[in-house]
Amino acid sequence: MSEHVVITVDAVGGDLGSEPMLEGTLAALEADSELEVILCGPADVVEPFAAAHERVHAQPTTQSIGMDEHPAQAVRKKKDSSIVVGCRLVKEGKAQGFFSPGSTGACLAAATLVMGRIKGVQRPAMATILPSPVKPVVMCDVGANADCKPAYLVQFAQMATIYAEKVIGIKDPTCALLNIGEEDTKGSAFAQEAHALMRAELPNFIGNCEGRDLLDCKADVVVTDGFTGNVSLKTIEGVASVLFGCIKDIMKANPATLLGALTMKKGLSELKDSVSPDLYGGAPMLGVKGACLVGHGSSNATAVKNGILMTAKCVRLDVSGLIAQLVKKPEKPE
């Protein structure tokens, strides 16, 4: 039997409004009988919903943070926004994790400023499972830290390795550095320094990987700065979206292709699902005290369900606790 978990959910953060949030919450509760949800959002949205459903509580909030607001400023100013309140309830121990499809920047800022950074973590970072039809690959950082020092990447690798092993279930995950050549000496000054540090400090480091390897990577964890990680993640999503659009046009070209396409409908639909960001539903913010997962802005009900369940999984497997243990300075021997 699973451990009882309380998750705060941002009822209004996504681009699609509250509907997929409520529907996804219900689906998550159905799938997990030991889950309880605190919905943060406008009273007229969360209160009637909480009244009508078991294991749902309402936490009315009066503010919301838009996608275009400056994240840290908005988090400091809007104390009664769904994102800040969701994180605060975790800080106060009323919940153990927070899920939002809202502004990634605001979620990161709130997780760091409100929940707090784990002692010893230099920079919390965002990890995600790349949308690959071949194998799960965890990439970190995918956007929390646009400016990094090489040493941060060692911790990104350590934190993402814990996530890959415990939450995604990859046995003995290996990690690689995203670089512009396979040889150890390739890359920018930053990449070369990061490579040397990772080589020295990480037993599971297997060297560089390149952009072309991302979806079928020899490593299970790919580490990079948040700028490169964000660009390459969005590039993957963009290429998949353009190619599937073109394939759809080809299938619809004439009656013969329409008929031919029927034979492959199931296969293509499964392929499309396998590269969909909805599959896992959320990207964890690693290195903060508590679980915080961010879904993409256009999360549908399935993505919300999966995001909430993934948040609960991070709580139950104590990802934060494992990271805290890992980064704790070893005590000096007597």
Add this chain to the structure above:
Amino acid sequence: MSEHVVITVDAVGGDLGSEPMLEGTLAALEADSELEVILCGPADVVEPFAAAHERVHAQPTTQSIGMDEHPAQAVRKKKDSSIVVGCRLVKEGKAQGFFSPGSTGACLAAATLVMGRIKGVQRPAMATILPSPVKPVVMCDVGANADCKPAYLVQFAQMATIYAEKVIGIKDPTCALLNIGEEDTKGSAFAQEAHALMRAELPNFIGNCEGRDLLDCKADVVVTDGFTGNVSLKTIEGVASVLFGCIKDIMKANPATLLGALTMKKGLSELKDSVSPDLYGGAPMLGVKGACLVGHGSSNATAVKNGILMTAKCVRLDVSGLIAQLVKKPEKPE
């Protein structure tokens, strides 16, 4: 009638040996009656071939630069390698352009050290047309400069704009900065500074674009540092390759899908061609005195043909001369 052009071709640089180089050279000569080729490579490869074909000259060389050698060191040491000799003949005026599918690093080093940098160009950069089925987008830098200063990107934009307009034929090309958000203030410190400079100095600058926009970009020219450019270019290639592999498996799943696939064979094959790097055959090194185009290592005969023709096009349209004019410091008014 086209202007007569002499191009030096590296007969041995690619992964596939000399065969596609010779075949591609013949195809280029057939397509362009005013083209002459000097083949640089081992005597036993280039001499019999030159003897047997018109408008082909042999330039025997005794050394070759491998993919894994340190580019600048190899170029300095191996004076009689096909890459160095090919560039030297351009420097000496015996040819106007050089094409190689060899080590990108060595070609860049040879172009810069042997042909020479155009006065006023801070850093030569490598541009490429992204493999998009939707529209041609020129990205620069895609790997020549792993470490950049923000000011370099202004020149990358100017040089790539000339290439996009003159060689690719895009009317009034616009340019964008590859960044991790659309808003002007987004991104790393580097990206923010580059953005401000581009905004101030480039009349055709239209703001940031993101990884997800690359294949269907509102801008015609996308500018970035060589590290990010290389990672995102290779990511595009990798995603396309993985997805086409999966689609092939779906098509071959059973007799029904095989039959259905027949109806879409032409459309899918055209789509695959449209995202193939063979289509344009080579990426130009912008900012050096003369034309230098680099093909990918596994260039087939078609890619070689297209690369040689593209090199001739860059010569005829005087891309180098236009760049020299652009970066020339304006004379002070009397």
